[in-house]
Amino acid sequence: MKIIKVDYHNIDMEHICCAITDKKGESCASLKKAWMKERFDDGLIFKKLDVRGKVFIEYIPAENAWCPVEADGYMFINCFWVSGKFKGQGYGNKLLEECIKDSKQYGKKGLVILSSKKKMPFLSDPKYLKYKGFQLCDVADPYFELLYLPFEKDAEKPRLKECCKKGVIDKMGIVLYYSNQCPHTEKYATLLTEIAGIEGIDFTLIKYQTKEQAQNSPAPFTTYSLFYDGKFVTNEVLSEKKFRNFLAERGL
Known part of the structure; x- marks a missing residue:
């Protein structure tokens, strides 16, 4: 099987959207x-x-990444996913x-x-x-790890911006930051x-519309980051069931 590049010419014809395969997912895709x-122009x-x-694998020059990272001259990998029957066949390599x-x-x-200290949903x-040779170069609370693979021995290490390292914001209640970098987020947000x-819960939804907004995020993962009472909770895109469990656990 061959590897193909998705660009302006074929994007409308190619399947690019993770686990979304049915017609209900078309608008998300x-x-x-x-x-x-x-x-593409970035x-x-x-x-x-x-x-x-x-x-698939998706990457962009780090200067244009939707992540609060300082990594001039590097290529930032947005998403890298091999799943299901395709695992273990060398496609990731x-x-x-x-x-x-x-x-x-x-x-x-x-x-x-x-990435993360241990395997987490939606992170490589x-x-x-x-x-494969990636090394730790920075961390952010509560579990994020920034990894890098330098091509030269003395290459400067990338780092995360201070704005995203503590995983805290000054707003109470539930706050969800997200972007359309993932096809799943719009539906579940x-x-x-x-x-x-419906439940009368204090909930704020913030969508990143530009890379500048994302590059100054309070969390490293700008695709989806959920906060509660000022503290980061998860980067996992929550289903209705998981969200209701989250509410129940906090007596909401």
């Missing part, structure tokens, strides 16, 4: 594709196995090789990616990344807003 189209690259499945090849071609210092597996409204 279209928002993700619209987000991608606006990023250097966004999206490569995938030529199948209808979850086998091939996709990573494509990213390395492109990054060197563009004269980058190396790669940088947001730190065990695999470290096995809207759903959580509706549930909170």
